[in-house]
Amino acid sequence: MTSHHSAQTMKPATAAKKLGVYLEATPAEFREGVVSRDELNALQADPPEWLQELRRNGPHPRPVVASKLGVSISGLARGGVSEALTTEQIEALKQDAPEWLQKERATQAEVRKETARLKERDAERARRADA
Numbered sequence: 397m398t399s400h401h402s403a404q405t406m407k408p409a410t411a412a413k414k415l416g417v418y419l420e421a422t423p424a425e426f427r428e429g430v431v432s433r434d435e436l437n438a439l440q441a442d443p444p445e446w447l448q449e450l451r452r453n454g455p456h457p458r459p460v461v462a463s464k465l466g467v468s469i470s471g472l473a474r475g476g477v478s479e480a481l482t483t484e485q486i487e488a489l490k491q492d493a494p495e496w497l498q499k500e501r502a503t504q505a506e507v508r509k510e511t512a513r514l515k516e517r518d519a520e521r522a523r524r525a526d527a
Contacts, residue, residue, distance in 0.1 A: 405430040415439060417450045418457045418480040455480035465489060468507075471500035 411431035412419040419427060423446055431439075439447060454460075461481045462469045472478075475496040481489075489497060 404433040406433075406436070407431075411436055411439075413457070415447065416457070416460055417447065418455045421450055421455050421480070422446070452483065454482035454484075454486075456483070456486070461486060465497060465501075467497065467500040467504050471496075471503065475500060 406414075408422070408427050408429065408431060409419050411426075412422055414436060443451070456464070457480055458469050458472055458477075461477065462472050464483075464486050465472070467475070475494070
């Protein structure tokens with residue numbers, strides 16, 4: 397008996413998310429088809445010009461925008477940023493440093509600090525339990 401191997405496919409939205417790009421900015425043939433796991437791997441390994449351009453200049457999806465600004469996705473929403481931004485727009489926001497961005501960056505820094513503290517506390521508890 398031979399096994400029949402069917403290729404895994406995903407919706408364009410899922411593939412765009414995995415590639416870190418804004419779906420609406422991708423070429424029509426990407427948005428309108430399905431993407432196999434092999435095609436996704438090929439795009440990641442050897443990105444075509446359109447993918448390189450999107451990653452370089454955007455528009456970027458919210459998770460990428462949040463990361464580039466050093467804030468959470470929720471922080472973006474609180475700051476009134478709901479649309480995809482280009483690299484140029486992100487850089488302009490960094491330069492302008494509006495009050496909401498400064499506040500959200502400080503909040504994010506506190507969250508990271510607290511996460512590190514909790515991780516260290518848990519590691520210490522684990523060391524004591526092993527001793």
